[in-house]
Amino acid sequence: MKDVLKELQISPKDSNLYEKAVKIIEFMTTKYKNEDIRFISAYLFNDSKLIDKNTKLRKLFNKFSKVERPNIIYIRTDTNLTINNIKIKELTQKLHLCALFGGDIKSLTCEYETTIVVSENLSFFMSANPNNAVFLYSKGFHLIDSLSSFIKKLKYSRLIHFGDVDFEGLAIFEAFKKRLLDIEFYPNYKTVQLIIKKYRQTLPKRNQKIDKCDYSHSQNILKLIKDGISIEQEFVHSLYYRNILEKPVWIR
Secondary structure (H helix, E strand, C coil), X not given: CHHHHHHCCCCCCCHHHHHHHHHHHHHHHHCCCCCCHHHHHHHHHCCCXXXXXXXXXXXXHHHHCCCCCCCEEEEEECCCCEECCEEHHHXXXXXXXXXXXXXXXXXXXXXXXXXXXXECCHHHHHHCCECCEEEEECCCCCCHHHHHHHHCCCCCCEEEEECCECHHHHHHHHHHHHHCCCCEEECCHHHHHHHHHXXXXXXXXXXXXXXXXXXXXXXXXXXXXXXXXCECHHHHHHHHHCCCCCCCCCEC
């Protein structure tokens, strides 16, 4: 056990992380029966996302996991993206979306002037129509690793993470930023300012806890929501159709 923890740089000096890691190891070595990572996280910590959100704990789980976690890529696009000689645009038109296992990609061609938009939530991903863009669904923290590997195979002119403006949404963005240096957060600072100015009294407030992560790339937005303000991705999307926000060029 000590060797695994040392390899992942999980030290007793960080008692909170160390205790969680020990719990995971004890479960995986004595009770594990191929359960999903989110089930185990809920069982051990009453939080289905806790393991997934922490890179070291997620790597620890995967070391003991007997079943490889699904590496699923959810895509909607109007571009000439071709994977394994299959035109993804046609699948999007006929089936509304395409889902595939990232590990099964043998060949891939795409257009350079494409915008890649990673959607945190399913609502926007399913209801908005891409305009010279590839929409990918991240399922919160769940698909960060598989999506990052997939995106690195693509050619694109711009890479965007469109998520909730709250502590967790920014933490998801920061996790992507570690893997994809050119990714940018949407809505941007000026847009968030505008929304808060106009809707401060009606925006939901939540008792949010700042994750133990480095918010160095989103500090400016973090300061705007420090009193608990939350701007849901779905709300931002709705403002386009009320002509309050200008629709981004990557939405048809």
